[in-house]
Amino acid sequence: MPGGSPQTLRPFLWRAETLYPDTEVVSRTHEGIVRHDYAEYAERTAQLANAIEEAGYGDGERLGTFCWNHSRHFETYFGVPGTGAQLHTINPLLPDEHIQYIVSDAQDELIFVDESLLPKLEGAATADPESFETVEQFIVMSDSVPETELDAVAYESFIADQPTEYDWPELEEDRAAGLCYTSGTTGRPKGVEYTQQMLWSHTMAIQSPQGIPLDDDDVMMPVVPMFHVNAWGLPFSATAGGAKHVYPGPQPEPADLAKLIEEEDVTVTAGVPTVWLGLMEYIKENDVDLSSLERLIVGGSAAPEAMIRFFDDRDVELVHAWGMTETAPVGAVASLRSDLEDADYQTQLDKRSKQGLITPGLEFRVIDDNGDEVPHNGEDFGELHIRGPWVTTEYFKRPEANEQEFEDGYLKTGDVVSVDEDGYIKIVDRAKDVIKSGGEWISSLELENELIAHDDVNEAAVIGVPHERWQERPLAMIVPTADADEExxxxxxxxxxxxxxxxxxxxxxxxxxxxxxxxATGKFDKKSLRDEYADESLVEGRVPDDAAPE
Amino acid sequence: MPGGSPQTLRPFLWRAETLYPDTEVVSRTHEGIVRHDYAEYAERTAQLANAIEEAGYGDGERLGTFCWNHSRHFETYFGVPGTGAQLHTINPLLPDEHIQYIVSDAQDELIFVDESLLPKLEGAATADPESFETVEQFIVMSDSVPETELDAVAYESFIADQPTEYDWPELEEDRAAGLCYTSGTTGRPKGVEYTQQMLWSHTMAIQSPQGIPLDDDDVMMPVVPMFHVNAWGLPFSATAGGAKHVYPGPQPEPADLAKLIEEEDVTVTAGVPTVWLGLMEYIKENDVDLSSLERLIVGGSAAPEAMIRFFDDRDVELVHAWGMTETAPVGAVASLRSDLEDADYQTQLDKRSKQGLITPGLEFRVIDDNGDEVPHNGEDFGELHIRGPWVTTEYFKRPEANEQEFEDGYLKTGDVVSVDEDGYIKIVDRAKDVIKSGGEWISSLELENELIAHDDVNEAAVIGVPHERWQERPLAMIVPTADADEExxxxxxxxxxxxxxxxxxxxxxxxxxxxxxxxATGKFDKKSLRDEYADESLVEGRVPDDAAPE
Structure with missing residues (x-):
């Protein structure tokens, strides 16, 4: 059968090491800045791979990480999958019972853990030893091991004395290389596996002009955690592009980020809106040199228009991107179409605030409640279905979820979206929150945003309440301001x-x-609201007959 | 098994049609400029796919094209592989016996042929009907069919009355999508198949910053023939990027190219050096507006430094790229590393004149005569071995070639190269022309270039002649100038x-x-020189003992 060699991560590391041996991988740590270059990084990663192999792993075993963003964590990114093992990044911010569930479900055999996070992991492990019974050893990301009840060894001892070259095996492209659990706002967290091919595809796709391309003159600082969908895949794509890496280390404050941008000449950085709100406040009060910074990638939740304006005013392009754990993660990027370059600024902001244009290589459709595709008119909406080489087609060990959440090869994202004439996708609501009334959908999110904009409203949540005639009707829960007249x-x-x-x-x-x-993650808990207020009497008889959709 | 959906070409067309329905696909024809947009292009391609399916193809049959660069040819690029059939682009410049061999070897069942090329194809077909016996029909790329002995139908009749929508099948990614024969300067042409995955990979890779990225504000004009390795894959990548396409039609003259650049605002064009030499002459003598043109891609053979300077002087970046039929084709691009941006101009030119930096996603090694890898010092050289997801791992129906030309998953390119400290690959010679003397290699190409630079030399060829002691010794064949003193x-x-x-x-x-x-293709025929001059007496005893390599 004709074909090329398998799509694996190996050539990206090999190329960076070969072409850019002097380009840096920089890490902020408790002890100050640590610098390696790709040559040293490749040697240390080879040592790690040798140590993993010597420890008996490399044949599909799952090895966990419980770490912030730093270069040792980055060493596991190529070092673990490169041996044939599977890198399982664990979110240390999760409650203990989720961590226990995840480790037990993944059957991790080794966990790399930051010294500062060791007490948290130790707490989870000792509280329920059974869930950790597959874990044979803990590798503490430091020079030495602090006092602990766990069977732990220091990372530097683990890799010391190993050869700085490693004979990277030829891996098949459908070999599982990564694993990440969805945050699981409802129900048990679900594992999403990434094959070598999925990571290769995602890397290549986000390197294209309408992705988040990184070249050899870029300096990439991922503030998005490396435990969260591989820091959006940027450590891989930065390597493929030969860019310099800057890792902000444990819990960086806005001042730390500002300093790294200034001192390391960061050109591209990425994180959730909260991070940038913090940086904005810091910039307003301090003299920060942003001249190196070209792009600021925002994802995880919507980028407020004011944030886009703020960075535009400082010559930094804020790029809004959308993705999910299941999409590895980048599925859309709200870069400005070239035919909108002459549009008025407000129009541009409206486009750039949306979730974006589908990433090349993916396909999507938007399906309404009747199972029909909705037109791209910016008004009609339905659930976003998405598919492509880096979009998962199944959950790890969850056959029942697989039946529910996939259709015709598409992932049913659970996001309700509209798509405008220019192709920009906009999230209108979560599917479980959308209100189905008289055969049509009402966006709870849009109503909430509208209500919160009212002067007398502090917070607002809108839920659907069962209704005999209309199926569901919207009910608004309002937290009024002190001055509001509740009557x-x-x-x-x-x-x-x-x-x-x-x-x-x-x-x-x-x-x-x-x-x-x-x-727990700060989102509106609409489920508990629905449990408490799903009372027909609250809406019964209140809807006028002429209020039905046409 | 986890994984995403298959890597196929379909999403690229779907995305262009969905996001850029009004972006144009422009063709120069004998009858003037023909304009479609992606919406029309997609409709016509759907009609073509329906027609192919109705004619009974779509399950791996090979359908040939014998065409110049135009939009109907481009319609076959997505239309043929999209049905599940295999697109076989045939070079109409080949001698009849090669065409007969290729059609018979590929067992083409249908051939799309330009009206202007029909006599050539008809000549080949009628001279040896047996080689064409699998061909059931010829589709002439026009509105009507001229007089011909072949069983022919006009393209417009073939697709007329077909629905403008087509239910593109879900294809497996290892489905053969393309086929192209190597030019075969020696021996029979060898077929190279491209799977859907190989074309997907190549498209994504050349869209990365160190490839030939095309965005939605680009206007791409491939002058490189579409019968030659898919016009370097640019019709696919231009579609993935949402760029405008401009096809220069049959045998464009420099004046035609200049006019298309000016009138269609071409930003990127690509072709072999001969084409650009012609354009340079035209530009010197005519007032050509090159202001839209940003990049000019040169491949096929080396870009002379004077050409790079010429276009630099006109604010057009000449980008030298290297590839082979076997590498689908782009394997290296000589873009300037960012750390050379401050180097002096001559250093930059030296780098940009080389074959380039390996494309991200590929791996290579350089192996000398002893089977050892040579260091990247710009001096030592050996044969270039290359592998990756879009590099073929076998020839079509040629098991004996497969044994010779692949090793450890690498394609042995037959190019002898050096690699400098910055990673730029430079072709030093063809492996079959390199002279093996005393266990070391001598580049015939370097000696020829040096000799041709001498004032008394018009042409020079250097070949290896068998030698008892040194294995081979170089013999120079000189065509002196009229003024030279031959004594x-x-x-x-x-x-x-x-x-x-x-x-x-x-x-x-x-x-x-x-x-x-x-x-036949204008290259030095060293084989015939070797046949004529491989006489030990011409070198015997002439090499001094101290001339041996250390």
Whole structure:
């Protein structure tokens, strides 16, 4: 059968080591800045691979990491999958019971753990030893091992005395190379495996002009955690492009990020909006030299327009990207189409605030409640289905989820989106939060955003409540401001929503509450709201007959 | 088994049609400029696919093309492989016996042929009907069919009445999608198959920053023929990037190319040096507006330094790329490393004149005559071995060639190269032309270039002649200028070569000839020189004992 050699990560490391031996991999640590170059990085990674092989791994075993962003963590990125083992990045911010579940589900045999995170991991492991029973050893990411009940060895001892060359094996491209669990806001976390081919494909795709291309004059600083979908794949693509790496280390403060940008000449950085809100505040109050910074990638949740403006004003292009654990993760990037370069600034901002244009190599469709594809008119919406070489087609050991969440080779993302005439995808709601009323969908998220914009509203959550005639009707939960007149607020908000939305979108009732309940990760806990308020009497008889969708 | 969906060409077309329906596909034809946009292109390609399926193809049958660069040819690029059939691009410049061999070897079942090329194809087909016996029909790329003995139908009739939508099948990624024969300067042409995955990989790789990235504001004009390794894959990558396509049609003259660049705002064009030499002459004598042109890609043979300077002076970046039919084709691109941006201009030119930096995703090694890898010092050389997801691992139906030309998963390219400290690969010679003397290699190509630079030399060819003691010794064949003194020329050239090369590189003899014999494609026919001059007496006893390599 004709074909080329397998798609694996190895050539990316080989190329960087061969062409850019002097380009740096920089890490902020508790002890200051640590510098390697690709030549040293490759040698240390080869030592790691030799140590892994000597320890008896390299044939599909899952090896976990429990670490912040630093160069030792980066060494596991090529070192672990390169041997044939599978790199399982574990989120240290999860509650103990999730960590226990994840380690036990993955059956990790070795865990690389930061010294500062060792107490947290030790707590989880000793509280439920059974869930950790497959773990044979803990490798502490330091020179020496602190006092611990765990069977631990220091990373530097683990790799010391190993040869600095390693005969990287020829791996098949469908070999599992990575594993990451979805954050699991509802239900058990689900594992998503990444094959060598998926990581290769994602790397190549985000290196294309409409991805997040990195060249040999770029300096990439991923603030997005390396335990979160491989830091969006940037450590791999930076290597493929021969870029310099800068890792911000444990819990960087805005001042740390500003200093790294200035001193290491960072050209591209990436993280969630919260990180950049912090940096914005810091920049407003301090004199920060952003002249090296060209692009700032925002993902994880929507980039507020004010943030885009703030960085535009400072000659930094804020690029909004969208993805999921299941999409490895980049699925869309909101770069500006060339035919919009002459559009007015507000139009450009509207486009750039959306989730973006589908990444080349992927396909998507948007399916409404009737199973029909919706047109790209910026108004109609439905669930986003997506597929492609780096989009998973199954969950790890979860056959029941596989039946629910895939269709025709597409992943059903659970995101309800609209797509405008220019192809920009916009998330309208989460599928489980969208309100199905009279055969049409109402976006709870849009109503919430509209309500929160009202002067008398501090917080707002909108849920669907079962309704005999209309299937569901929207119910708004309002946390009013201190000055608000609670007597008249409902009527006022009803009129206010009517200004922008059709009658049948207007919530049937506005219930005043003290606080919107939140999940562990700070998101609105709509499930508990639904459990508490799913009472037909709250909406029954309140919807006028003419409020039905046409 | 985990994994994403297969890597096929389909998503590239789907994305262009979805995001860029109004972006143009422009063709120069005998009847003037023909314009489509991606929306129309996709509809016509769907019609073609429906017609192919209705004609009974789509399950791996090989369908040939015998065409220049135009939009109908481009329609076959997605239309044929998209059905599951295999696109076999045939070089119409080949002699009849090669065409007959290729069609018979490939067992083409249908051939798309340009009206202007029909007489040529008809000649080959009727001279040896047996070689064409699998061909069921000829589709003439026009509105109507001229008089012909072949069973022919017009392309427009073939696709007319077909639906403008086609339900593109889910293809496996190792499905053969393309086929191209090597030009075969020696021996029978060898077929190289491209799978869907190889074309996908190549497309993604050349879209990366160190490839030939094309974005949605680019206008790509491939002058390199579409019958030659898919016009270097640019029709696929331009589609993936959402770029505008400009096809220069049948046998474009420099004036045609200049006009297309000016009128269609071409930003990137690509072709062999001969094409650009013609354009340079035209530009010198005419007022050509090159302001839209950003990059000019040169491949096929080396880009002379003067050409790079010429286009630099006009703010057009000449990018030298290297590849082979076997590498689909781009394997290296001589873009300037960012750390050379401050180097002096001559250093930059030296780098940019080389074959380039390995394309991300590939691996190579350089192996000398002893089977050892040579260091990257710009001096030592050996045969280039290359491997990767878009480098073939076998020839079509040629098991004996497969044994010879592959090793450890690497393609043995037959190019003898050096690699400098910066990683730039430079072709030093063809493996079959390199002279093996005393266990070391002497580059015939370097000696020829040095000799041709001498004022008294018009042409020079250097071949290896068998030698009992040294295995081979170099023999130079010189075509002197009219003014040269043939009596003293040999001694003069001997001294001249000694100025730049070690003693053992100096040819043992300088034989005066009238003309260097050439192959059909204009290359030096060293095989016939070797046949005629492989006479030990011409070198015997002429090499001094101290001329041996150390």
């Amino acid at each position: 008249t607020l409902g009527d006022e908000l009803r009129e206010y929503i009517l200004e922008s939305y059709p009658k049948w979108w207007v919530p049937d009732n506005f219930v005043t509450i003290d606080e919107v309940p939140k999940t | 003293t020329l040999g001694d003069e050239l001997r001294e001249y070569i000694l100025e730049s090369y070690p003693k053992w590189w100096v040819p043992d003899n300088f034989v005066t000839i009238d003309e260097v014999p050439k192959t």
